[in-house]
Amino acid sequence: MLAAGVLALLALLVAAFPWGLLREPAERALSKHFGRTVTIGTLRRIDRFSFAPVIEVRDLRVPQAAWAGRGDLARVDRLVVTVPLAGLLRRGFHAHSVRIDGMSLDLVRTADGRENWRAAGEAGSGGRPPSIDGLSIANGRISYRDARRRRTMAATIVAGPKGMTIEGRGDVLGAPVSIGVRAAPVGGTGRWPFRVMIDGKAMTMALDGAMARPLDVGHLDMDVRARANNLSYVDAVVEAGLPRTQPVDLRAHARRDGNDWTVTRLKGTVGRSDIAGEATIRKRAGRHVIDGTVRARRFDFDDLSDARSRSIAMEKRWRFGPRVFPDTAIDLDNVRRTDGTLRVHAERLLWPGPSPFRSLDGTIRLDHGLLTVDDLRLGLTHGTMAGKLRIEQRDGDGPVLSLDLMLRNGRIVDFAPDTRIDGGLTGRMRLTGPGDTVRAAIGRSSGMIGIVGQGGTLPVRTAALLGQDLLGGVFGSRSELARLRCAAIRLDASGGVATVDPMIVDTSRARTEMTGRIMLAEERLALEMRGTPKQGAGLRLVGPVLITGTLKEPDVALPGKGGVVGKLFKSIGRAIDGEKEPVATDADCAGLAARALADR
Structure with a gap:
């Protein structure tokens, strides 16, 4: 009681x-x-x-x-x-x-991530x-x-028995947008439907879904539709470390459970590329851990750069001329807090012009600033290029690119269709260098490049010129073909300078040897060519031929005094005198191939 x-x-x-x-x-x-x-x-x-x-x-x-x-x-x-x-x-x-x-x-929220609604040291509770x-x-x-994300909003909020409404205006990356939220009345513990609209000229984004209970942003699922001039606008909203791109139109279903996100039914376009896939994103110890798959029926690497990046690339092309090595950015700063695995398959690669590269497969792994692709495979018109790619960017240093690739069962004609030269093609590339882009890293790299072509054909005129046979090169048959026994190229690179050791082309008409260097940063050639016919030449060009210019636009010149005319008269004089010229023998193609591709 x-x-x-x-x-x-x-x-x-x-x-x-x-x-x-x-x-x-x-x-x-x-x-x-x-x-x-x-x-x-x-x-x-x-x-x-x-x-x-x-x-x-x-x-x-x-x-x-x-x-x-x-x-x-x-x-x-x-x-x-x-x-x-x-x-x-x-x-x-x-x-x-x-x-x-x-x-x-x-x-x-400041640029360094401080948030005024949290106490010092307080993290998101996820509760x-x-x-x-x-x-x-x-x-x-x-x-x-x-x-930090360059976004603002000024809005009014009303809530009551008819639901909750937020209406206002703001900007995302400096682009004006209107913002609208419609949700059910706040009450009880059941599912809480909502709709969010962000609309502007630069981007439109719609989120339709439901939270597990009212105002529970930590537990929800929703359908997402986004259209934007650049994927970076979407990234400013979702904060996923996405790159700058061509215009996007994407759909997906997303589910959040505390610190974990699951994205399914991802489908859409980026520029002229299409993508589909799924992923899980987990937040652990302040880092995002991704496990996902991305598939594309068609994919253009240029779609991973926006209009500004393309303009910069065009300016570089105008200033420096066309290049072989791509200027693709490899800086990992945007994903410095991201780890995980992403499986990639592109059924068809798209390029501005003809290219032998047709498809792409690989598994990208990212771990605390180290990106690796150990199973990279590029399908070619004929054959494959496969191997490993590694980008390391740790402790605040810039990225270091490492490539270890092998070309198998290729064809020369796929890489040089206008030359009418064909034959089997094998290659090896092992390069490591620092740089913010692929081009910059290769331009400072050390390692080797080896290329071997065998068992093919080439125009008889080309074969004659490689042997410095002027009459055969000028007056030879336009349709007749010579046999390409082998072509072996070995470049040993150190600090961005690649030294030729060796570079030999052996045909049924001549044997040609080249010496010199290639400056990889500028893709500039500094080579000397000496060709020797395998049979008597009516008029043989005397002395070495200089090859300068770039990989894309080589220049051929005759060294020494007198220029082309002087060399021509000297060659004519030797022919009139009946001076006997040396004749080349067949090269050891197997030995040259092994030497070009060897690990040293």
């Missing part, structure tokens, strides 16, 4: 508790949390006796952090909360209703929001400025 009486007395005291006594303790607790003085004008109970007291708060003010600017982080003119005490004891905070009249929020049976908001305003 005594115990029952004591419990009854305690219940009566709680039911009649004067909540206004908690104003100063509440101010102290909030001030400690935010690290600055929080003030509450009044805190009082507006009902007289109830086990679900109605508490009114007026003039709540949370000052802005000094680093975030002037003004207040939050101001609430009037807040009325009905809290059932029994539920508070059983399941944590639960409110029958929350009514707000007059609210302003000024949310700021569930408090349970509320009903929420109403009148005269609510939200301002959001994010320097």
Whole structure:
């Protein structure tokens, strides 16, 4: 009896508790949390006796952090909360209703990631929001400025029995957008449907889905549709470290469960490329861990650069001329907090012009600034190029590219269709160099490049010129073909300078040897060619031939005094005198091939 009486007395005291006594303790607790003085004008109970007291708060003010600017982080003119005490004891905070009249929020994130709505050192909890049976908001305003992702918003918010609405304007990467949110009334613990629209000339994005319960942004699933001039606009919203691209039109279904995201039914276009796939993204210890698959029926590498990047590439092409090595960026700074595995398959590769590269397969692995592709495979018109690719960028250093690729069962004609030269083609490339792009890294690289062509044909005129046979090169048959026994090229690179050792072309008409260097950064040639016919030449060009220019646009010149005319008259004089010229023998093609492709 005594115990029952004591419990009854305690219940009566709680039911009649004067909540206004908690104003100063509440101010102290909030001030400690935010690290600055929080003030509450009044805190009082507006009902007289109830086990679900109605508490009114007026003039709540949370000052802005000094680093975030002037003004207040939050101001609430009037807040009325009905809290059932029994539920508070059983399941944590639960409110029958929350009514707000007059609210302003000024949310700021700096370029270095500081967020004014979090206490120092506080991370996202990923927990569930408090349970509320009903929420109403009148005269609510939200301002959001994010320097890290370059996005802003100024909006009004209204909530009540008909649902919750947020309407406003802002910008994403400097592009103006309108922002609209429509959601069901806030109440209960069931699924909470919502729709978000971001609309502007540069981007349009629609999110249609439901949260596991009202305001539970940590547990939701939704359909996503995005169209943008550049994938970076989408990345500014979803924060996934996506690259700058050509215009995109994408659809996907996304599910979030705490710190984990699952993306399925991804489908759409980037420029003239199409993509499809799925992925899971987990957040662990401040890092994103991805496991996904991307497939493309057609894929253009140029679609991974935006209009500005293409303009820069065109300017470089105009200044420096056409290049062989691509200027593709390999800087991993955007994904420095990302790890994981991504399986890639491109059924058909698209290029601005003719190219022997047809398809792409590989598994990309990223681990703390180390990107590896150990099973890279490029399908060619004939044959394959396969091997390993590695990009290492750790401890704040720039990227270092390593390539170890093998070309098998290729054809010369696929790489040089205008020359009418054909034959089997094998190759090996092992290069390592630092640089922000593939071109820059190869331009500073060390290693080797080996190329071997065998068992083919070439125009008889070309074969004669390779033997420095002027008459055969000028007056030979246009249709007749000579036999290509072998062509072996070995380049040993050090610091971006590739030395020829050897470069020999052996045909049924002549044997040609080249010496010299190639400056990989400029793709500039500095070679000397000496050709020897395998049979008597009516008029043989005397002395070596200089090959300069670039890999894409080589120049052929005759060294020494007198130029072309002098060399020509000297050659004619030797022919008139009947001076006997040396005749070449067949090269050791097997030995040359082994030497060109050998590991040294």
